[in-house]
Amino acid sequence: MNDTAPMQEQRRPYAGYTARHFQWEVSDDGRIGTITLNRPERKNPLTFESYAELRDLFRGLAYASDVKVLVIAGAGGNFCSGGDVHEIIAPLTQMAMPQLLAFTRMTGDLVKAMRACPQPVVAAVDGVCAGAGAILAMAADLRLGTTEAKTAFLFTRVGLAGADMGACAILPRIIGQGRASELLYTGRAMSADEGLAWGFFNALHPASQVLKAAHALAAQLAAGPTFAHGMTKKCLHQEWSMGVDEAIEAEAQAQAICMQTQDFRRAYEAFAARQKPVFAGD
Secondary structure, eight states, X not given: OOTTHHHHHHOBOOTTOOOXXXXXXXXXXXXXXXXXXXXXXXXXXXXXXXXXXXXXXXXXXXXXXXXXXXEEEESTTOOBOOBOIIIIIHHHTTOOHHHHHHHHHHHHHHHHHHHHSXXXXXXXXXXXXXXXXXXXXXXXXXXXXXXXXXXXXXXGGGTOOSOOTTHHHHHHHHHXXXXXXXXXXXXXXXXXXXXXXXXXXXXXXXXXXXXXXXXXXXXXXXXXXXXXXXXXXXXHHHGGGSOHHHHHHHHHHHHHHHTTSHHHHHHHHXXXXXXXXXXXXX
């Protein structure tokens, strides 16, 4: 009996996935999946339904047989304005504690799913990137912005804690404790230049080019050793809570696993033949 059969049965292509609450496209070669939040008339806010569908998609992508890298962007010159005021904020004011906790746990599960999926996630951020939208960008692995990008963790502006969807754990690790504290306490917008200088953005591009740049970066990653990329992502995430000795041991195990892959052999054989390796992700 093949012990890997149940896992193989779960793996499936996502090129044919049909999204209901955002746009989903897969590149012709099947390697890059693009999520576009597409309510441009409202600056692409999230709803109860889009939160849940995004969470489920990121969870499912752990079993994708085709998509190797993800790009997330917004339509119409903005990334995401956060939770929809009328479709989320208003109903929340009428809910009892059990319902509220179910909602906040669901939104947190979206971030967990983004961090747990093996594919690197590249966010292309333009214009408004606020509230839960800022969290989506934060939860990505890499972020490309535009000079017009304004990123605001504005929860305190609506009477809530800056502690939302993992912000107090993740944001300080990206931009530092003091800078994260300022943004989470004040709710003010971080400018694109600040975001670049502080390490939130990996690069800035003209608005007309940022999505193209995100896809170029995604293509570069997709052409690499994608199994090894998944291992890197897991280590980057898990080692937040490890001591140095534990982290070194975890990386020793991760690297030994990667040394068993065909991509490792391909890299050696290409080097020996003075050629560029062509990785297949296995």
